Amino acid sequence: MFDIPGVKNSYMHPRIVAFIPAHNEEKSIFDCLAGIGDQVLPKGVELDVIVIADNCSDRTEEVAIEAGKEFNLNLVVLKTKNNKQRKVGALNQAWKNIYGDNLDIYFRELTPFQELYKQSIKAILGMDADSRLAPNALTQLWDGLMSSRNIGGVMAKYTMRMPKKKSLISKNDINYEEKLASGDYGGPLARWWTHQQKQDMASWLLDLQYNGGSTYVLGGQATLFRPEALQDIVDDNKLDGPWQDESDVEDMLLTWQLQKSKWKTLISPKARCFVDSMKSYHTFRQQRNKWQSGTVNLLTSSDIGVKTRHKGKLWRSQAKSFMDLTVRLLFVMLLTVSLATDQFFWSWIWIIPIGLASILNTILALKTPMHRPIDVVFAALLISPEIYLWANLITFLQVWIDRLSSSKKDGWANQYNAENGKTSSKLIHGIITMMLFITLIVFLCIHYREFLTSEPVQLALHPYLMTGWITLTYLTIFASILMVYQIWTLRAKHTA
CATH class of the missing domain: 3.90.550.10 (Spore Coat Polysaccharide Biosynthesis Protein SpsA; Chain A)
Incomplete structure (x- = not known):
């Protein structure tokens, strides 16, 4: 004492x-x-x-x-x-x-x-x-x-x-x-x-x-x-x-x-x-990796012996992240195959979820303390929210892969080393790898376009494309309902 x-x-x-x-x-x-x-x-x-x-x-x-x-x-x-x-x-x-x-x-x-x-x-x-x-x-x-x-x-x-x-x-x-x-x-x-x-x-x-x-x-x-x-x-x-x-x-x-x-x-x-x-x-990813990993371990570990009254909320948050990841990956895959096989058709109804997302993020930007006009503009255009969401989804995916593989990492040490410059980001490597992969896919689609757009290939892929688009539609409708609910709750006069 x-x-x-x-x-x-x-x-x-x-x-x-x-x-x-x-x-x-x-x-x-x-x-x-x-x-x-x-x-x-x-x-x-x-x-x-x-x-x-x-x-x-x-x-x-x-x-x-x-x-x-x-x-x-x-x-x-x-x-x-x-x-x-x-x-x-x-x-x-x-x-x-x-x-x-x-x-x-x-x-x-x-x-x-x-x-x-x-x-x-x-x-x-x-x-x-x-x-x-x-x-x-x-x-x-x-x-x-x-x-x-x-x-x-x-x-x-x-x-x-x-x-x-x-x-x-x-x-x-x-x-x-x-x-x-x-x-x-x-x-x-x-x-x-x-x-x-x-x-x-x-x-x-x-x-x-x-x-x-x-x-x-x-x-x-x-x-x-x-x-x-x-x-x-x-x-x-x-x-x-x-x-x-x-x-x-x-x-x-x-x-x-x-x-x-x-x-x-x-x-x-x-x-x-x-x-x-x-x-x-890099420092953001290490911090969020620690937070997300700790949350998932608390939710899934039976050794700690403690639960929260908010357990349902946390699991719903994990499910929403999984749905967001699924929707985006499914959309990219369906869009790529549809364009490659000349079976893509635009529907104006797809503007609805985009519009709802724009409204929601604009309201959140305006309710954020000390916001700047440029932040509101980027939020309305969905540029900032989408980039930020992808960063979080990458963390979400990595944490669950580590959890399912029983890989244990020291979150505190990783965050501390990142903040003190002892480790470096692999973001540039990832971007370059992704660009090379996209370039390869585009090259293959152009090179084999005659084969990909042939009637036998289109007929073979059409049922799978239809199933995929229907699944994506239902997921998008559900996500839109969630956004409408969130927009509705934001009418209250609470401040952040």
Whole structure:
């Protein structure tokens, strides 16, 4: 147990304690703590901040201490020891320093001061070191958590920070390379990619709010927990800390454990937290691979022994991704064969799903916080949504192939290596391979056109083409109904 500066030994006000795990976050921890320093606390409530410097080899600890002094925070830095569980281990070490270590072979009774301090903690804020709370967010999270006795955690609404234009940096600036590496600036592609993630997040947040505000994941970027709820996880599952490393999505597993213990897990309708996006295709793919893989493992694993009340929603999301992939692959295959055999016929009814998709994505773009006119235009033309969807479908397909083949990957390590430039993307190789494949198909179709358009071949393929187009029609009708329903729900005045 450590002493918090400014805490008296006799009487303690109710307090919030922030857990901020940080592994080599010297570039972002100052901004994170600046956001905490901006907060107006609930009346009569105090705030303590614990930065957990996890195996850091940079100035994370020093920068955190400097920020604590500048923003007048009651802050301590806790350094991990022999932590092999990354973020999970860092969070649990902070927890055990307050609530005790069940794995300690020596029984250590809490002193009166330590017991008093533990009892004074009414909420624990879990935050990532590269996140920043919007002003008043902490009070809004507090109000949500304290609105009902059975609420175990309330999550802020996340919005990706848009990088500034790279053109704003003078190339004569001696810090040009350093500013680019900071991630605060980006080119048109990075800014476009950030908006797609921001719109995707907005769509998810709106869906949660339209369905009552209950969430199946309390994101680690900024969530306020009730300590009693976290203690229930420890007691019910015989753990030494609330967070577990059995899944790549530790925040989702924690949320399911809370729901198992009959606690509500909600999203705040007002509190906002700004988070960093993945500014390249490679880092995005590794992050989404970790998220998707962790979700699929939780849904399909019988060893973890915990389920969520949102299980049906998650399976429907997986089914929708499978349908989206099937529709696109089936369309490409049918279109190719139909054109090659001169049996393609256009029908204007196909404009309906395209029009619905355009309307839906335009509404989502307009509801996305701080959107740009160009983002709305690209959404209406379906350029951005389709590219982004394909990126997610590739991840979806890879994750399920790995799952069915029992291939286990370290999602945390892959994402960390991607963000630090230790691995590179195979996107260019994939694009070149696809272009060569398309070129080969076109060449073969032209070269054998006389044979492919002959009557025997057309008659032989016609039944299969008809079956394929009919199947695709039914799938498209079903997808259109889903889009109509989503457009209908978007009429509500919820904000992302």
